[in-house]
Amino acid sequence: MSNYIYQMHSVRKRFSQCFLHDRLVIDAIVDVIKPQLGQIIVEIGPGLGALTKPIAKRVKNITAIEIDRDLAKRLAKNSFLRTKLKTICQDVMTVDFTKLSTNLGGLLRIFGSLPYNISTPIIFHMFKHIQSIKDMYFILQKEVANRLVASPGSKDYGRLSIISQYHFKITPILEISSASFRPIPKVNSTVVRFLPYIIESSSTKKTRILAILTNLAFSQRRKTLRNSLSGFCNAQQLKECGIDAGARAENISIEHYCRLANFLENRFNLFFKRDEK
Template identity: 55%
Template sequence: MNNTMQQYRIVRKRFGQNFLIDQYVIDRIVSFIQPLHNQAMVEIGPGLGSLTKSIIKYIDRLTVIEIDRDLVRQLSEHPFISHKLNIYQQDVMTINFSKLSHELGQILRIFGNLPYNISTHLILHLFTYINVIRDLHFMLQKEVVNRLSAVPNGKEYGRLTIITQYYCKVVRLLEVPPQAFCPVPKVNSTLVRLVPRTNILHPVKNINMLSYITYVAFNQRRKTVRNSLGHLFKPQQLVEIGIDPKQRAENISIENYCKLTNLFYTKSLKT
């Protein structure tokens, strides 16, 4: 076993990392990201730096966020790339990306091979900083990307779909087999690009209310919306928006969820 493979096997597993080892896949990812030297590039979870080393060839400085102290030590001691790295050793969920954007002097291009156990929560967290993000490129579990890119009337369509597509255009880029990683995961992966919308298609008055309404609806997704949302809206209010009360959560369009949110907001002002 060569030294590189030994490294992949001995690193701690508690953060759920599966490291990219297929150079062809890495090169394809770089070609999709197209990093430029004058951009503020941020990598989440660089691991042992396989993608990092390929990206950094094209830029002068790269900010990386890594929670694992052993991986941070290896990156900081790397003879060829350490001088180009701005390393944050901390949980990415504690990063203030607005502050980071201000420090770097421009909006951010964020990418990474995300651990499966944090991907959904992290994406939702990043949306709270959407105004300082140019784009996002993530390697994710294929099932997560299916949810991000879903359309109504399917089982993948849900709260994550709605919140993601409210903020971003979703572009599937590359299907990646388990063999491209070490250790080999039990799932397929997909590279996805999320591009913040310059104009929100169906603006809501309060994004937290959209989050709440979709949470309530999809928490009881087998019920009709007459029942799941009955404590929030009267059947006639649903009909006036264009929603059949006999429909289920997965049958409601993003536009209509936004209409419900604005109706709920208006109602809250009167109480």
């Protein structure tokens, strides 16, 4: 892949670059996003501009975050985009979307084709800025999309499912064949919509507890919760939250994980005190 040349661009393997080229798929995605004049549109990883250009036709301005300097320069030189596009040449994991929302003057509508190798970290990064997001539309590896929407008891259900569904209503919108990209990846993709739930800023501590709980539970998923969460709570306390201490992590609903996080937040307020300094 490192030697693959597409549209006069040398594809960089380290950025997991694959470029969408299927016009029917592109039009379908734009129609799903429905960008409107006056909205604040942000694209992650515009690449060669396959989605950037048709979306820019419907809005006044668009902000793009692109780590590849060659691609950022190429987009900046485009005769149509240069009057509409502001490019941030930066690693998306270092972007403060809350500050960006403040600077742009409103909630962000974010879209993009996320690199397969870091799509999960990017999604977790967005949780920190949920108060600044109106909605998100991401092209993801199908396997990741399946994990995002998985239910308790399924093989795909895990920490990503729980934390993501706590923050967002997640809906798979469109499946995309690998043949729609160049170079052709080894996996198919899915367009996924994220609509944020209203989460009060005061629940930050609960979110941290939930993240720790799920990390402990699923890093030892063959153990029962009685054992994997023994450092946090005992069997009786699990029972008080409606949880079977003999169950394993993948059998517990998001609602019950949230109940346990609430329980622990109320009982162990001092546990995270050092994190708030």
